[in-house]
Amino acid sequence: MPKTENYLGIDIGSAHVRAVMAQEIAGEESLRVLGAVSMPSEGMRRGSVIDASAVAGAVAKAVSHAERMSGVTSDVVGVGISGTDIFCQKTLGVIAVSRPDGEVAEEDVERAMAEVEARVMLPSNREVLHVIPKSYRLDDQKDIKDPIGMRGVRLEAEAFVVGTSMNQMKGIGRILDQVGIRPDFHAVEPLAAAEAVLNPKQKELGVVLVDIGGSTTSVTVYEEGELVHLATLPVGGAHVTNDIAIGLRASIDTAEQVKLQYGTALPDTVGKREEIDLSSFDSHETESVSRHHVAEIIEARMDELLRFVNSELAKCGREGLLPAGVVLTGGGALLPGAVELAKDILRLPSHVGYPKPLGGILDQVDSPDFATAVGLVLLARERRKSHGNIAGIGFLAEGAKRAVPDWMLSVGNKTKDWLRKFLPLD
Numbered sequence: 103m104p105k106t107e108n109y110l111g112i113d114i115g116s117a118h119v120r121a122v123m124a125q126e127i128a129g130e131e132s133l134r135v136l137g138a139v140s141m142p143s144e145g146m147r148r149g150s151v152i153d154a155s156a157v158a159g160a161v162a163k164a165v166s167h168a169e170r171m172s173g174v175t176s177d178v179v180g181v182g183i184s185g186t187d188i189f190c191q192k193t194l195g196v197i198a199v200s201r202p203d204g205e206v207a208e209e210d211v212e213r214a215m216a217e218v219e220a221r222v223m224l225p226s227n228r229e230v231l232h233v234i235p236k237s238y239r240l241d242d243q244k245d246i247k248d249p250i251g252m253r254g255v256r257l258e259a260e261a262f263v264v265g266t267s268m269n270q271m272k273g274i275g276r277i278l279d280q281v282g283i284r285p286d287f288h289a290v291e292p293l294a295a296a297e298a299v300l301n302p303k304q305k306e307l308g309v310v311l312v313d314i315g316g317s318t319t320s321v322t323v324y325e326e327g328e329l330v331h332l333a334t335l336p337v338g339g340a341h342v343t344n345d346i347a348i349g350l351r352a353s354i355d356t357a358e359q360v361k362l363q364y365g366t367a368l369p370d371t372v373g374k375r376e377e378i379d380l381s382s383f384d385s386h387e388t389e390s391v392s393r394h395h396v397a398e399i400i401e402a403r404m405d406e407l408l409r410f411v412n413s414e415l416a417k418c419g420r421e422g423l424l425p426a427g428v429v430l431t432g433g434g435a436l437l438p439g440a441v442e443l444a445k446d447i448l449r450l451p452s453h454v455g456y457p458k459p460l461g462g463i464l465d466q467v468d469s470p471d472f473a474t475a476v477g478l479v480l481l482a483r484e485r486r487k488s489h490g491n492i493a494g495i496g497f498l499a500e501g502a503k504r505a506v507p508d509w510m511l512s513v514g515n516k517t518k519d520w521l522r523k524f525l526p527l528d
């Protein structure tokens with residue numbers, strides 16, 4: 103029997119909790135999806151826990167369902183962290199090269215990254231999750247991608263420090279404790295989604311991933327293969343639903359059904375006389391409403407949301423300037439007309455982002471709203487790779503770290519432990 107490893111990714115969103123179980127079989131290139139579950143979520147708002155027992159219930163159901171579907175338990179568990187508490191800060195770390203002959207060693211790079219982490223002036227209520235190397239400077243030479251083996255005296259590392267509030271980490275931690283899950287790592291969700299849907303060419307050319315969730319929209323920009331900007335906006339699909347509920351004077355449930363069945367962000371594509379019979383969703387309702395009017399409500403909110411996205415692009419100087427365009431993920435990407443509106447407002451090519459093809463019951467995760475959970479299992483595999491071979495025996499030789507995405511390498515506090523354990527860092 104070939105060796106197998108099972109990876110579980112858990113995306114705790116404000117609208118849904120998603121769990122994906124995928125298996126790696128020694129000798130096979132792609133993972134096999136064995137279980138994929140999406141459960142309605144309540145009790146999360148903008149990444150923070152509002153009602154712990156409701157969230158814990160949804161997480162427990164999603165995970166046990168994914169385990170039942172797959173018939174396996176997980177070897178590596180990755181949990182996503184999302185929401186408006188996420189921060190991303192560019193920081194410098196400077197060290198003196200330690201070898202007398204001035205040759206930069208792996209250990210110097212590690213120290214420079216540790217300096218970045220130490221230097222980041224965080225208020226004490228924030229927690230660092232990832233330190234993502236951007237570039238290095240060795241004496242007068244700038245923009246070095248890999249300084250190892252070069253010679254110099256002063257090594258400067260520039261990196262993005264990404265993290266969230268301690269409150270959020272504690273909230274998620276309590277939920278996971280309650281359901282008996284001990285995550286092996288946490289990853290910021292927009293970065294996990296990018297792992298699942300973006301390819302190196304898009305990242306090289308310049309691309310923005312826009313994940314439209316229930317209560318948040320994340321904006322992640324890459325260029326020349328590097329992360330350029332990461333922001334989370336406090337608006338998502340639930341705001342569209344709320345607007346419909348107010349506009350139609352209908353319940354939230356009815357408004358959500360109307361949106362899912364008849365919604366579009368392009369009123370011009372809807373005939374002025376098309377009517378939606380609300381009594382088909384709720385027997386207490388007697389009215390019919392204009393589908394064109396519903397589309398106008400949706401367009402107004404989506405227009406505003408996409409203008410906020412554009413402001414983020416302007417903040418990092420990339421407004422209208424990303425050749426690989428806009429990739430939409432999250433449930434909001436399924437709204438008809440979202441792509442066209444994004445094209446129009448962001449003045450960029452736009453399309454829906456689907457997770458990279460995997461084996462197994464692929465159709466279950468072949469949707470933009472599964473991007474984050476699939477990204478988490480892909481990261482779980484990368485993490486395992488850094489551990490050595492599939493059976494976890496020994497370390498990979500020099501270069502092992504390069505098998506792991508850069509941004510997973512140098513990370514704060516708890517997550518660092520696994521690096522210390524699995525990589526020859528010390």
Ligand SMILES: Nc1ncnc2c1ncn2[C@@H]1O[C@H](COP(=O)(O)OP(=O)(O)OP(=O)(O)O)[C@@H](O)[C@H]1O
Pocket residue numbers: 114115116117118119143148149184314315316317318319338339340343358361362365431432433434435436437438471
């Ligand atoms: N076919 C569809 N048309 C329009 N909207 C949709 C469709 N499918 C899902 N949505 C919307 O997508 C949103 C949920 O997206 P998703 O499941 O990605 O959110 P989440 O990850 O739970 O939230 P967050 O990322 O904000 O924590 C909801 O507002 C839902 O109405």
Ligand SMILES: [Mg+2]
Pocket residue numbers: 115116184291313315316432474
């Ligand atoms: Mg989400």
